[in-house]
């Protein structure tokens with residue numbers, strides 16, 4: 001990777017996000033399957049659809065800047081997904097497992113929120129208004145996904161896990 005300019009760094013961030021979203025489209029179906037609470041299953045399913053569309057939009061952005069996704073791999077997302085996979089393998093009461101799945105998923109959302117926030121800021125500084133708008137849209141979706149998981153955890157999954165044996 002050659003980072004000489006803010007534009008280079010911006011493109012690097014977008015490639016990283018592309019890799020993160022791509023890995024997620026492969027990991028989320030396993031989260032859907034592992035979840036027991038129907039609302040949680042549905043939340044993961046809905047975010048899988050959203051993630052597929054985000055991947056397309058990020059790909060489109062790279063295309064617009066005439067860049068190929070290349071082989072940039074988001075190591076952080078790989079690690080977060082590996083932690084999620086460990087939770088999936090774990091033998092635990094359904095609601096405890098659901099709480100653990102939410103914890104893993106929220107780490108992912110926070111990572112994405114951070115990544116899109118940074119990329120949006122770079123786009124704004126560089127005067128890429130259209131790109132900033134797309135990144136802002138995705139950032140809002142990630143925040144909403146995180147909030148949905150928060151509400152599910154606090155109102156439903158955590159209280160159920162508390163009494164699980």
Ligand SMILES: [Fe+2]
Nearest residue numbers: 021051054112
């Ligand atoms: Fe995403």
Ligand SMILES: [Fe+2]
Nearest residue numbers: 109112142145
């Ligand atoms: Fe997300």
